[in-house]
């Protein structure tokens with residue numbers, strides 16, 4: 001697997017996300033789908049988005065999507081020379097049709113405060129696509145490009161407490177959310193999204209159940225420097241900053 005190009009690194013810095021095609025080979029996709037089939041044996045499908053959360057050592061085929069493929073190395077290219085840790089869990093996101101849903105706005109995962117007052121922040125959301133999402137409304141996640149920069153700017157201008165207070169109401173910073181797009185890809189493609197990128201669940205009017213496995217990675221040292229990471233959007237992404 002060739003490393004990310006300068007254009008791809010810059011695209012991540014500008015938009016806050018990047019889809020890398022074909023990172024996960026078909027046999028890994030098939031093994032993960034078989035593991036999910038087994039998880040779903042007693043699941044009663046209903047239209048809409050359902051998430052199943054699995055923690056290691058359960059379901060190794062899900063974590064192998066990251067560790068036994070080039071996906072983890074590509075994630076670390078974004079943060080290099082700093083390394084990444086995680087994930088603590090895998091989220092199997094399923095969207096059963098027919099679900100003609102269009103989200104009104106996006107959210108940022110983990111802007112909620114923990115008991116000690118700090119947010120449940122992390123660095124990078126990795127989504128491995130296991131179903132065809134090559135056209136709109138196939139359960140694709142919706143994203144608002146550039147909102148990772150706007151969110152960091154809000155925190156810089158108004159302070160982190162103001163950001164967390166706003167997010168307690170809306171799960172997002174009060175930033176412009178006009179520019180929306182649906183993420184497209186095929187099974188084996190991998191989405192890398194900045195932690196501060198606004199995103200949300202999409203509708204599915206196709207004939208196929210949407211399947212994406214999300215894993216969340218954290219830059220080593222994040223517990224010490226999370227404040228800087230929130231106010232300087234590319235602080236943890238040396239590989240992107242230097243591109």
Ligand SMILES: O=C(O)CCC(=O)C(=O)O
Nearest residue numbers: 049093109141199200201
């Ligand atoms: O269903 C999706 O792809 C998005 C899920 C999501 O927004 C989340 O888990 O935070």
